[in-house]
Amino acid sequence: MKYFRSFIGFGLLSMMLCTLAACGSNDAPANDMDNQNVLRVGMECAYAPNNWQEDQASDTNLPIENVSGFYAEGYDVQMAKQIGEALDAEIVIVKLSWDGLIDSLKSGQIDMVIAGMADTEDRRQSVNFSDFYSVRKTEYMIVVDENSSYAEADSLSDFAGASLLGQKNTKYDEVIDQIEGVDHLPPVTDVANMIARLNQGAADGIVLDTESAVAYTNVYPNLVTISFPDGQGFELGFNGACIGLRKEDTALLDQVNAALAEIPTETRQEMLTQAQAKMPQ
Numbered sequence: 001m002k003y004f005r006s007f008i009g010f011g012l013l014s015m016m017l018c019t020l021a022a023c024g025s026n027d028a029p030a031n032d033m034d035n036q037n038v039l040r041v042g043m044e045c046a047y048a049p050n051n052w053q054e055d056q057a058s059d060t061n062l063p064i065e066n067v068s069g070f071y072a073e074g075y076d077v078q079m080a081k082q083i084g085e086a087l088d089a090e091i092v093i094v095k096l097s098w099d100g101l102i103d104s105l106k107s108g109q110i111d112m113v114i115a116g117m118a119d120t121e122d123r124r125q126s127v128n129f130s131d132f133y134s135v136r137k138t139e140y141m142i143v144v145d146e147n148s149s150y151a152e153a154d155s156l157s158d159f160a161g162a163s164l165l166g167q168k169n170t171k172y173d174e175v176i177d178q179i180e181g182v183d184h185l186p187p188v189t190d191v192a193n194m195i196a197r198l199n200q201g202a203a204d205g206i207v208l209d210t211e212s213a214v215a216y217t218n219v220y221p222n223l224v225t226i227s228f229p230d231g232q233g234f235e236l237g238f239n240g241a242c243i244g245l246r247k248e249d250t251a252l253l254d255q256v257n258a259a260l261a262e263i264p265t266e267t268r269q270e271m272l273t274q275a276q277a278k279m280p281q
Contacts, residue, residue: 038090040065041080042110043072045095046190048279049215049272050116050241051076053095060278064095075211075275076114079133079263083114083243086259098190099169102127105244112256113244116209118171120238128247130256132240134211135268140175140234141213142226143198144205153226156233165194165203172207175234195220207234209241215276 045053045064051074053064060078061071072093084091094110101113105127118138119129132138142159144150150162160181166173168187172194176184185203188194194206195216205226208216213225227233243260245253 037088038092039080039084039087039112040092040094040110042094042096042101042104042113043076043115044098044101044190045070045072045093046192047076047116047212048074048191049212049275050074051114052280054280060274062091062093064093067095070095073275073278075272076116078271078275080114082263083112083256083259086262087255098167102244105246108246111245111249111252115244116212116241117244118236118238118240119242120171123244126247127244128249128253129242129244130253131260132242133260133263133268134241135265135272136240138236138238138240139210139227140172140207140236141210141228142205143208143213143216143223144226145198145201146222146224148204150204150226151224155228159205162204165197165206167191167194171236171238175236176207178234191216198223211272211276215279218276219279219281 043051045051045067051072053067053070054061054073055070057063057071058073061073062077062081064070064072072095077093080091080093094104096104096110098115101115101117102123104110105113114133117123119132123129142150142153142164144153150159153159156179159179161183163183163185164176164179165185166176166187168189173187176182188197191208191212197203198206199220199222210227217223217225243256245256
């Protein structure tokens with residue numbers, strides 16, 4: 001099976017890539033490798049505890065190919081390393097904007113997306129998704145300030161009139177409209193901005209998955225999570241965080257699913273716990 005697409009004009013392209021790397025561009029270079037032992041993995045490097053960037057190498061992080069001097073860390077990075085070990089492949093991390101992940105996958109700039117991406121119906125139309133690699137099936141919470149009037153809420157309806165914020169082009173934003181009477185704020189580009197707006201008092205609450213919500217409330221003790229009884233929370237319509245692959249890479253999909261099946265829940269939980277402990281303050 002061929003993981004990668006080759007390009008004509010290798011020499012010229014290599015020179016262009018070197019120029020981009022020297023400039024520290026965040027744009028992923030076109031894939032010029034034809035090595036089946038290399039898998040290029042796209043992620044934001046801005047979505048802790050799943051993925052983030054740091055400026056010191058460690059024995060657990062990986063260099064970010066297109067951001068010189070920085071390294072990717074987090075649950076997604078450790079999961080990518082597990083997949084690489086199972087497939088006997090070197091993992092190369094490529095930093096991309098959230099909105100650019102699927103397009104970069106389809107164009108061949110990367111070989112898979114491991115970025116906390118949910119297997120929504122719309123996304124399944126354009127790419128394949130693995131079985132979920134998160135610790136458990138995803139649920140969403142609302143995070144609020146501990147002194148907020150919404151800190152004692154216990155149902156979605158309690159947030160009628162609240163100003164809630166999500167991340168652009170994600171389910172974090174889409175599900176907000178399931179609350180009747182909510183003040184749905186314009187979404188922001190990443191979770192870091194969501195947290196900042198919440199701490200600044202610009203929003204009454206933000207929507208996050210359970211693992212991320214717990215991680216951020218550990219970092220910011222002034223924040224609390226609001227969970228909901230089974231069947232009374234947000235309707236998500238997907239299983240959880242899955243690995244995105246090109247439609248034509250069906251053999252690779254099978255290999256990835258086989259690798260995921262060998263990673264027990266206990267190992268996934270330990271990886272997540274370590275990521276939560278390491279995530280930037």
